[in-house]
Amino acid sequence: xxxxxxxxxxxxxxxxxxxxxxxxxxxxxxxxxxxxxxxxxxxxxxxxxxxxxxxxxxxxxxxxxxxxxxxxxxxxxxxxxxxxxxxxxxxxxxxxxxxxxxxxxxxxxxxxx
Amino acid sequence: xxxxxxxxxxxxxxxxxxxxxxxxxxxxxxxxxxxxxxxxxxxxxxxxxxxxxxxxxxxxxxxxxxxxxxxxxxxxxxxxxxxxxxxxxxxxxxxxxxxxxxxxxxx
Numbered sequence: 014x015x016x017x018x019x020x021x022x023x024x025x026x027x028x029x030x031x032x033x034x035x036x037x038x039x040x041x042x043x044x045x046x047x048x049x050x051x052x053x054x055x056x057x058x059x060x061x062x063x064x065x066x067x068x069x070x071x072x073x074x075x076x077x078x079x080x081x082x083x084x085x086x087x088x089x090x091x092x093x094x095x096x097x098x099x100x101x102x103x104x105x106x107x108x109x110x111x112x113x114x115x116x117x118x119x120x121x122x123x124x125x126x
Numbered sequence: 127x128x129x130x131x132x133x134x135x136x137x138x139x140x141x142x143x144x145x146x147x148x149x150x151x152x153x154x155x156x157x158x159x160x161x162x163x164x165x166x167x168x169x170x171x172x173x174x175x176x177x178x179x180x181x182x183x184x185x186x187x188x189x190x191x192x193x194x195x196x197x198x199x200x201x202x203x204x205x206x207x208x209x210x211x212x213x214x215x216x217x218x219x220x221x222x223x224x225x226x227x228x229x230x231x232x233x
Contacts, residue, residue, distance in 0.1 A: 044219060054226050055223075056170075056223040056226070061220060063219060068219040114172050115221050116172075117170040119169045120169055
């Protein structure tokens with residue numbers, strides 16, 4: 014029943030490793046997002062995809078590579094993890110249009126040690 | 127460029143007191159504004175959107191285009207309202223958040 018689901022929920026990994034976070038939505042939305050919430054609780058958009066096409070890339074380092082195999086999935090791969098990458102990453106989706114709500118996943122808590 | 131400002135990082139009130147969380151925005155087009163709430167270690171949930179003009183959990187918010195504001199109000203705060211509140215401005219393919227206000231309702 015979960016509308017936007019992301020895995021894993023918690024991830025602890027060492028600096029330099031490569032990791033992926035997966036996201037799936039079953040709402041039939043055509044647009045998906047990745048947001049980052051830092052330790053100060055600031056929320057910032059990283060990427061948005063519409064029908065598998067990259068629409069927004071908010072000056073995110075190229076160590077971060079999103080991949081959208083289809084419009085229901087948007088995965089986030091991170092290479093060469095750094096301490097500053099520790100954050101909560103939220104996947105989200107919506108159907109773009111006037112007043113359409115963005116629905117968020119539960120978040121993935123990434124800790125880089 | 128679109129920008130959302132929430133001037134209060136922290137807001138603490140007593141149970142039963144009125145609460146107002148401030149939000150101002152900057153946007154050249156016609157804004158779509160939202161309030162999202164995040165309870166401790168949970169996902170963000172939509173609380174209100176200006177287009178529907180509804181009241182959820184006793185909260186209301188009115189879009190004031192003259193003052194470019196979308197303040198969130200509740201006449202009588204409850205302890206379960208304690209959470210992080212984010213004002214957000216939506217445009218195609220992007221939702222821009224304010225920095226959030228942490229509301230604490232004390233017994």
